[in-house]
Amino acid sequence: MGNILPILAEPQSFSATERLLFLALAAAPVYGFCRRLWPIVSKILHSKKDPGFHLFPIGRRVRDFVWEVMFQAKVIRERPLAGFAHALVFWAFCAFALVTLNHCATIFGLGFLNPLGRVGRFYFDFAAVFAVACAAAICGLFVRRFVVQPKWLGPVSWESGLIALLIFALMATYLAAFFVPEASAAARALWWAHTITLLAFLPVIPHTKHLHLLLSPFTIFLSRGGFAEIPPLADDEDFGLVAGKDLTQLVSLQAYSCVECGRCMEHCPANNTGKLLNPKEIVLGLRGYLNEYGPASEEPLLGKYSAQEAVFECTTCGACEFQCPVGIEHVPIIVGLRRGAVNTGAWEDDQGAKLFLALERGSNSLGMSAAERDKFVEKNALPIFDGTQEYCLWLGCMGAYDPRGREIVVALVKVMRHLGASFGVLRKEKCTGDPVRRLGNDLLFQQLAESGLDALAQNRVKKIITICPHCVRTIQEDWKAYGTPPEVEHHSEFLARYTGQLPPAQDKEKIVFHDPCYLGRYRGVYEEPRRVAALAGELVEAPRSHERSFCCGAGGGLVFLGEEKGQRVSHVRAEELAATGASVVGTACPFCNTMFQDAFASKGEGAPELMDIAQLAARGLPE
Amino acid sequence: MKIIVAIKQVPDRDAPVRIAPSANWIDERDLQWAMNEPDAYALEEALLLKEKAGGEVIVLSAGPERAGSTIREALAKGADRAIHIICDDLAARDALGVARLLAAAIKPENPDLVLTGLQSEDVGSGQTGVIVAELLGLPHATMILQVEAIDSGLKVKRELEEGWFQSIELPTPAVLTMQSGGNKLRYATLMGIKRAKTKELRTVNEAELGVDSGPVVTLEQISAPTKQKSTQILPGSAKVAAAALVEKLKTEARVL
Numbered sequence A: 001m002g003n004i005l006p007i008l009a010e011p012q013s014f015s016a017t018e019r020l021l022f023l024a025l026a027a028a029p030v031y032g033f034c035r036r037l038w039p040i041v042s043k044i045l046h047s048k049k050d051p052g053f054h055l056f057p058i059g060r061r062v063r064d065f066v067w068e069v070m071f072q073a074k075v076i077r078e079r080p081l082a083g084f085a086h087a088l089v090f091w092a093f094c095a096f097a098l099v100t101l102n103h104c105a106t107i108f109g110l111g112f113l114n115p116l117g118r119v120g121r122f123y124f125d126f127a128a129v130f131a132v133a134c135a136a137a138i139c140g141l142f143v144r145r146f147v148v149q150p151k152w153l154g155p156v157s158w159e160s161g162l163i164a165l166l167i168f169a170l171m172a173t174y175l176a177a178f179f180v181p182e183a184s185a186a187a188r189a190l191w192w193a194h195t196i197t198l199l200a201f202l203p204v205i206p207h208t209k210h211l212h213l214l215l216s217p218f219t220i221f222l223s224r225g226g227f228a229e230i231p232p233l234a235d236d237e238d239f240g241l242v243a244g245k246d247l248t249q250l251v252s253l254q255a256y257s258c259v260e261c262g263r264c265m266e267h268c269p270a271n272n273t274g275k276l277l278n279p280k281e282i283v284l285g286l287r288g289y290l291n292e293y294g295p296a297s298e299e300p301l302l303g304k305y306s307a308q309e310a311v312f313e314c315t316t317c318g319a320c321e322f323q324c325p326v327g328i329e330h331v332p333i334i335v336g337l338r339r340g341a342v343n344t345g346a347w348e349d350d351q352g353a354k355l356f357l358a359l360e361r362g363s364n365s366l367g368m369s370a371a372e373r374d375k376f377v378e379k380n381a382l383p384i385f386d387g388t389q390e391y392c393l394w395l396g397c398m399g400a401y402d403p404r405g406r407e408i409v410v411a412l413v414k415v416m417r418h419l420g421a422s423f424g425v426l427r428k429e430k431c432t433g434d435p436v437r438r439l440g441n442d443l444l445f446q447q448l449a450e451s452g453l454d455a456l457a458q459n460r461v462k463k464i465i466t467i468c469p470h471c472v473r474t475i476q477e478d479w480k481a482y483g484t485p486p487e488v489e490h491h492s493e494f495l496a497r498y499t500g501q502l503p504p505a506q507d508k509e510k511i512v513f514h515d516p517c518y519l520g521r522y523r524g525v526y527e528e529p530r531r532v533a534a535l536a537g538e539l540v541e542a543p544r545s546h547e548r549s550f551c552c553g554a555g556g557g558l559v560f561l562g563e564e565k566g567q568r569v570s571h572v573r574a575e576e577l578a579a580t581g582a583s584v585v586g587t588a589c590p591f592c593n594t595m596f597q598d599a600f601a602s603k604g605e606g607a608p609e610l611m612d613i614a615q616l617a618a619r620g621l622p623e
Numbered sequence B: 001m002k003i004i005v006a007i008k009q010v011p012d013r014d015a016p017v018r019i020a021p022s023a024n025w026i027d028e029r030d031l032q033w034a035m036n037e038p039d040a041y042a043l044e045e046a047l048l049l050k051e052k053a054g055g056e057v058i059v060l061s062a063g064p065e066r067a068g069s070t071i072r073e074a075l076a077k078g079a080d081r082a083i084h085i086i087c088d089d090l091a092a093r094d095a096l097g098v099a100r101l102l103a104a105a106i107k108p109e110n111p112d113l114v115l116t117g118l119q120s121e122d123v124g125s126g127q128t129g130v131i132v133a134e135l136l137g138l139p140h141a142t143m144i145l146q147v148e149a150i151d152s153g154l155k156v157k158r159e160l161e162e163g164w165f166q167s168i169e170l171p172t173p174a175v176l177t178m179q180s181g182g183n184k185l186r187y188a189t190l191m192g193i194k195r196a197k198t199k200e201l202r203t204v205n206e207a208e209l210g211v212d213s214g215p216v217v218t219l220e221q222i223s224a225p226t227k228q229k230s231t232q233i234l235p236g237s238a239k240v241a242a243a244a245l246v247e248k249l250k251t252e253a254r255v256l
Helices: A016-043 A059-070 A073-078 A082-106 A118-148 A158-176 A185-204 A209-221 A249-257 A265-268 A279-294 A319-322 A332-342 A350-361 A370-379 A396-401 A403-419 A434-439 A440-458 A469-476 A478-482 A490-495 A527-536 A569-578 A591-602 A614-618 B037-053 B067-077 B095-109 B128-136 B189-196 B238-251
Strands: A389-392 A463-466 A488-491 A510-515 A538-539 A584-587 A609-612 B002-006 B009-011 B033-035 B056-063 B082-086 B115-119 B140-150 B151-158 B165-171 B174-178 B201-205
Touching: A016 A185, A016 A249, A059 A073, A059 A209, A059 A591, A073 A082, A082 A158, A082 A185, A118 A158, A158 A185, A158 A209, A209 A249, A209 A403, A209 A463, A249 A279, A249 A332, A265 A279, A265 A319, A279 A332, A319 A332, A332 A434, A332 A440, A332 B151, A350 A434, A350 B174, A370 A396, A389 A403, A396 A403, A396 A591, A403 A490, A403 A591, A403 A609, A434 A440, A434 A463, A434 A469, A440 A478, A440 B189, A463 A469, A463 A490, A469 A478, A469 A488, A488 A490, A490 A614, A510 A527, A527 A538, A527 A584, A527 A614, A569 A584, A569 A591, A584 A591, A584 A614, A591 A609, A609 A614, B002 B095, B002 B128, B033 B037, B033 B067, B037 B056, B037 B067, B037 B115, B037 B140, B037 B174, B056 B067, B056 B095, B067 B082, B067 B189, B067 B201, B082 B095, B082 B140, B095 B128, B115 B128, B128 B140, B128 B174, B140 B165, B151 B174
Parallel strands: A389 A463, A463 A488, A510 A538, A510 A584, A584 A609, B002 B056, B002 B115, B056 B082, B082 B201, B115 B174, B140 B174
Antiparallel strands: B009 B033, B140 B151, B151 B165
């Protein structure tokens, strides 16, 4: 260490008057900070306990914390430029923790970092590097907020400007102290300027979006984990999120953690097609509700702060939750609000009631007679599962009753026969309950899950393969609430293992693969279906793909609800896929397939061909 | 208004129906059961009347133990209490026998209105409701789509053939047999099922009702309809095929 490194100038001693002045100045901001923060913390703590919450295993929580909080990975990955600027500010704050503590301690002569000592000098210089980066970053973010004004950030608030100014002032007053003589009046002035900025910062935190500074590390550490996991109901009086008394500690914590960055709305298919739903407003609505009514209230949650219509426009695609940098779990919140409405009968919707009644009495979500499935099984000579075969081929409602879904099953069966895989179908099969689960009908979902688990156990099924990512998700994750489901795999995962044994198609197509939400974001399967699709040609990517894939509009039971407000989600996505110039749109979900079929049919001539990856894999097989 | 809704548990639409070895009824093993659809509409109408004007809805069903699940479904959808007439051999009884059981259970309740489906989806005789009315000595109307309470009693919309409807008024107490499709059915909810657990479900048997409900009509034999495939593909151009079609409609089908 030479003399080349600059030295931070600090006042060497403080008078008793100065100490008194410091205490007097600090009292109001500290009081304001506590007074504003306490009601929020109290509301979170007085919310209902989360049923089924376990702190352990803690490894996952530590990993999420390090990755998402310390490394700011999610913040940076989804918005690299603004994200990196944010990370610089965050890292500077971390580096400043010690500096600030030392700063306040010096006035009482308790400073533990000596600017002239080796350690102190090194640390102050280390912090200075972050301070420079932070000052630059906050200027950049200020320009973004007040000049560029991305619409996702919502209307400009004066507090954001104030905060940016205070952060800049904090850094500037710190850095300036490296350029003034030690023990000078200037050093003392800078010390006080830094202190006053610091104190001014405190009371602005709790009632603005900057509360995320304090809460989001907890939110991320305590999150339920998994993805879009729907929590169990607590007891006989729990019907989902009906009123304030149903808000759990995690939901309340998440409501107060929102930083209003708008990533959720930027990626929301409903919000992008002119519908009422805005996932950010759902979260902020809960915050508004908690501020007005508190966590013990009987006032309905759907009303002043959130509209029932909006809640039932969600496709549960999970883009919002996937994007959220502060650990808010939007899907469980939205499904929770739906549960509250459906489990109490407050939701009245003709199409929804039709779906529920079809599944109360019948076997499938399409409202067809089970005899139609028998005919399909018989016509295609599908073997009946008898416990000797390796795979139980789960047809699902679409595979058993929908004409296009059936074509996908037939193609998959052709490939499985070519590969010599042994499989059979159940004699009888009911809907897995996916649409009713996402629409919030717990009664019907429980009946379907129990009947499904029972049928699989009776038939001694060990492994399931299916063409429907919704069936995969529901059997594997949601059925767990009522028993132990067998292993389930999507046909893309199965087919990807055997691409080496499948002859590629003769005619090479230009293919764009559409990631289904329930296969991609929900299951993390992105490359397998692409490997299978590549058998039939060359792949191109849509502008929004992989974890940023844009929903087809069918999920969350919405395919059964009919009319949509604004543009159709499926049309927007279909157009985006067609615009890639691909001759084939590859899908891996029968719901996506049927949605795009309708969208392309309305487009008329010149629409690309629509093929499931099973059909693409079967292309190279001999007739 | 105090309303009694008589409901029946019938095999589910998708249940695999097979004829029993005795050949006089179906094999009831491995069946799923559900509420008879016209009865579900009768229940819906009763619940709507109650929601409009207040009162009580009582569900009544004759059947074996398993009928309890359908009764609980009715309680879950909003009925206030239930009476279950335990009857293990419902299939061996005729419409008169079942009507006697129902009427005996209805009488002490003195309801303002008795609603039931116009027929059952399994036997489909369409008689039980009207025999109940006769046994109770009450006015009745059949094939009702909607019911409105008026000062003098009831105003009902009755379905006739060929798209015609009839509007009639009748005094209460009365018995109405309901047609499907007059309203939209409500779905069962978790809250409804939980609340239903605390509702009264009284069971009675034939002896307690003090009626002789032995059958006067017995079912000798049932059989599945034989499949006949008579699809014909008419060959040739559209013009030739159309001419052949008209010829066949005139001479074979005799509809032109």
